[in-house]
Amino acid sequence: MTPPRAYLSARMLSVRAMGYGVAGVVLSVLLACSRVPETAGEQQSLPARTLPEDWQPFDGRFLHFVSIQVAPEHLEALENDTEQRIPCDISINGVLLHKAGIRKKGGAGSVSPLDNKPGWSLKFDEFVSGQRYRGLDRLLLNNALQDRSLLNEHLAYSLYRRAGLAAPRTAHALVVLNGKVYGFYVVREAFDKRFLRTAFGDGRGNLYEASCCMDFAAPLGSPALLDLKDEREEGRTREDLEALAAVVENAPDETLEKELEALLDVDAYLTGFALEAALAHWDGFAFNLNNYYLYRRPRDGRFVFLPHGMDQLMDRPDFEPFQEPRPRLAWRVWAHPSLNARFRARLAQVVRDVWDEPSLREQVDAVRAVLESSPRHDVRVRRELEDFQVAATTQLQRFQERRVLVEERLTQ
Incomplete structure (x- = not known):
């Protein structure tokens, strides 16, 4: 039949x-x-x-x-x-x-x-x-x-x-x-060039993928540990990520926020950080150095994070949203008074307007x-x-x- x-x-x-x-x-x-x-x-x-x-x-x-x-x-x-x-x-x-x-x-x-x-x-x-x-x-x-x-x-x-x-x-x-x-x-x-063109208007920037559990900055990692897509085929270099890592590792507190803004879409990063904390995404970048991509937008030369591997949410119901994070970038945000205040404000906004x-x-x-x-x-x-x-x-x-x-x- x-x-x-x-x-x-x-x-x-x-x-x-x-x-x-x-x-x-x-x-x-x-x-x-x-x-x-x-x-x-x-x-x-x-x-x-x-x-x-x-x-x-x-x-x-x-x-x-x-x-x-x-x-x-x-x-x-x-x-x-x-x-x-x-x-x-x-x-x-x-x-x-x-x-x-x-x-x-x-x-x-x-x-x-x-x-x-x-x-x-x-x-x-x-x-x-x-x-x-x-x-x-x-x-x-x-x-x-x-x-x-x-x-x-x-x-x-x-x-x-x-x-x-x-x-x-x-x-x-x-x-x-x-x-x-x-x-x-x-x-x-998939995070391919078509996705990047659709999302950012240009898919020619460097796209990095991290394996568990690697940071792009010291002391828990370096830019060399991430996979740079099309690195050999298109002769790409890691100078952009090396510059961001240098700011994360070495910029003094007085200039950290300004130096980050030049290389990273800080507002977008804080929103993603807030979503990871709100969703108890313990297996993401902020809390486990896992499941993240970095893309450098050609239009302004700044990096953005792309969410990935979010299949384990809320299985730790009491997961502390304000706990000390592992990556150097997230830690510096957490420890920096101005950036931490922006993170808390973004978390409140996520719960109020996005959730x-x-x-x-x-x-x-x-x-x-x-x-x-x-x-x-x-x-x-x-x-x-x-x-x-x-x-x-x-x-x-x-x-x-x-x-x-x-x-x-x-x-x-």
Whole structure:
């Protein structure tokens, strides 16, 4: 029997309007008609459906379907090499991409064997020059192994954008590799030149990525430790980051603020620092020297931080927002009377103006509707959906409690 095609057309819109209880019944009936096997791990394909005509790669109105095919002779390389991409064929929401590139993500929060649930990095023009998926040349599929709510990155980056900062867009997907259902993933925008052009009007500046747990300044690091993108290919130098590190390390308190302003967008940095503290993002730059990118904007020559890896939020409910930070830059802000006052004012502004709980609830409800539209024939999907229902409620409550705690700390 042909699988139903109505998940996200007019019927999907009416399902959302009915509420989740009735929606679940309707979707269960629709999916039952497809007669897909009930056992996990069998060769399975994703059903066809009709999408809105104006759909986008990070569209939140529907669950994205990603089907990947890797030849058997490449599976060993895919398992063991997290640096080099191997060829694969990909279908994303019906868009076919032949000879794209795929590799497992190798970070501590993403690494996983093929028989579990790896995170994926996709590059569509790895072997076919100019190949794009809706204008994108690459895409990240985050496995959310440390976030059963599948919400942390999705909500956190939306708060960054609401605060006026550049942040990657996200959506949610159901992923199948070689016929095996791998479950729900967070689809995340990559920090490539297209992103940089969109966010800053120019993608030619130096982009640095830090590994855990490295500072770009002494005593816990240096500019040489960060990965400078396209360093060899385009003959880039690290003089810009070396200059910033020198200010962070050596500028006297009397001139620190002025010298930083010349090389760093201090307002943007303080906003990001405040968001990390408010969200109890203990695994970011300020508190763990992890999960950060630095980009030097060509228009003014100043650095900005880009948020990354925000999948562990509020799992330490009593996390102190005013604790002594680890990086030299964050420490100097914390120890500097004027900069510290600006940080506290920015934290208050974030809680007052950016932390929009009705908007957060709407986003959670939208993600719930999208995930509940998924085919339920695979045991992994059913288990992850059950985990989501519990974790989403818990995480939304944590957001509410965290705001109260930060407001109380601001008054002390």
